[in-house]
Amino acid sequence: MTIRRSGNMVVMTETAIPITVRGDIDARAVEQLRRCAAAGDATAGVLCADAHVGYSQPIGGAVAYPDHISPSGVGYDIGCGNKAVRTALxxxxIAGELPGIMDIIFERISFGVGRKNAERVDHPVLDAIGEADFAPQRQLKDMAAAQLGTVGAGNHYVDLFAGDDGFVWIGVHFGSRGFGHKTASGFLALAAGMRFEERGPDGEMDAPPTLLGVDTDLGQAYISAMTLAGEYAYAGRDVVVDRVLEILGTTATYEVHNHHNYAWRENHAGTDVWVVRKGCTPAFPGQEGFVGATMGEPSVILRGTDHPDNASLLFSTVHGAGRVMSRTQAAGRMGTRMECTERDCAFWVTPGQLRHERERAGLAQDARFTLCPEHPDGRMVKRRGRTKDGAVDFDAVLERLRGAGVELRGGAADEAPEAYKRLDAVLAAHGDTIEILHRLTPIGVAMAAADTVDPYKD
Structure with missing residues (x-):
């Protein structure tokens, strides 16, 4: 392997495929990207400074394939991206009305897995789904209609910002919801020789990429289906932003809108390639992007530059701050436990512990039995609760957010700032390949409550 350093950038060459890495990236993510690049005879690979391990292809990674496209590289949330608008306000x-505004946003916009939109939207993209070139997508129209204008779980959000220009900004982050997920999982099943409707094999995190030849019928079908899912994602973000504008009683004076989970046909170093970006914001010279930080830190509007290093990055930049701990590490683990039924008692044990001690005592399963030392005459019942503590003290996070004037609706420890890198640091790692146009300070954040979605399949 040959390693070349240029400022914040590291270029690793192995089997003639240059891999460009910005920032401090986990070695496992680098190996994932190398594997993806080698499998499809890529011309180049990139890891942005917010990169971390993902399913097959790392999040924050981009790969340029001359002859392939990768459903696993684009990922399950086809067309996930960001939109930001500056309002006329x-x-x-809105300073005195902010709490009430955030209540209305959280009430009128649906957040979470599988949620439906209570205010149905009629949009041309739904007609396009009903007449999709890839026929299996047509059967997803009803689900797509029900979820258009809803926001998913995990790190997806609707935010209000105080812009450095003195105006209120709206920022959203989410993708193609169930429509995109069903499309992605269907093609992964087809690639495994199964039917679109079947559940394909759940590969390991370090599974090789699923690649489709762009000159095959299946490859062309995926390109068509991916394009439609991307249009649906754009439509969803438009609908949500328009609804927030309505709630605020204002209009947009400027907007930035971009995917970061998608594949584009581009020309790099004189070669036509499919650039598969998972968690990467396109940043060609002059191209603007909205990059969100965390619930408590400023986000940015940025623009790609003509700096020579930008070409080595496939004209890509970060899409967020980048996780440093998993959801379980941050928030702990939820599961089944046996709890004491006495009021205000916090004692609990695992079902296995209770079963073992009951058997040692020679008692039948239906016999009254407890392990609680404070209430020896009490009972224990099965409930769902926290079975492993997390690293984040979310009460302290909430207090800090309140002190900073941030109105939070939803959210949990798995999305706390402690679970992420600092956005300023990852932006600095990209040096002069980008320029910051605006800094947006969060004043209102709305997102789903804690959930069990795998963050690497987002």
Whole structure:
């Protein structure tokens, strides 16, 4: 392997495929990207400074394939991306009304897995789904209609910001919801020789990429289906932003909108390639992007530059701050446990512990039995609760957010700032390949409550 350093950038060459890495990236993510690049005879690979391990292809990674496209590289949330708009409202105009505004946003917009939109939307993209070139997508129209204008779980959000220009900004982050997920999982099943409707094999995190030749019928079908899922994702973000504008009683004066889970046909170094970006914001010279931080830190509007290093990055940049701990590490683990039924008692044990001690005592399963030392005459019942503590003290996070004037609706420890890198640091790692146009300070954050979605399949 040959390693070349240029400022913040590291270029690793192995089997003639240059891999460009920005920032401090986990070695496992680098290996994932190398595997993806080698499998499809890629011309180049990139890891942005927010990169971390993902399913097959790392999040924050981009790969340029001359002859392949990768459903596993684009991922399950086809067309996931960000939209930001500057409103005509000065920040001071909503200062006293912010708590009520956030209540209305959280009430009118659905957040979470499988949620439906209570205010159905008629949109041309739904007609396009009903007449999709890839026929199996047509059967997903009803689900797509029900979820258009809803926001998923995990790190997906609707935020209000105080812009550095004195105006209120709206920012959203989510993708193609169940429509995109069903499309992605269907093609992974087809690639494994199964039917679109079947559940394909759940590969390991370090599974080789699923690649489709772009000159095959299946490859062309995926490109068509991916394009439609991307249009649906764009439509969903438009619908949500329009609804927030309606709630605020204002209009947009400027907007930035971009995917970061998608594949584009581009030309790099004189070669036509499919650039598969998973968690990467396109950043060609002059191209603007909205990059969100965490619930408590400023986000940015940025623009790609013509700096020579940008070409080595396949004109890609970060899509967020980048996780440093998994959801379980941050928030702990939820599961089944046996709890004491006495009021205000916090004692619990695992079902296995209770079963073992009951058997040692020679008692029948239906016999009254407890292990609680404070209530020896009490009972224990099966309930869902926290079985492993997390690293994040979310009560302290909430207090800090309140002190900073941030109105939070939803959210949990798995999305706390402690679970992420600092956005300023990952942006700095990209040096002069980008320029910051605006800094947006969060004043209102709405997202789903804690969930069990695998963050690497988002």
């Amino acid at each position: 000065p920040v001071d105009a």
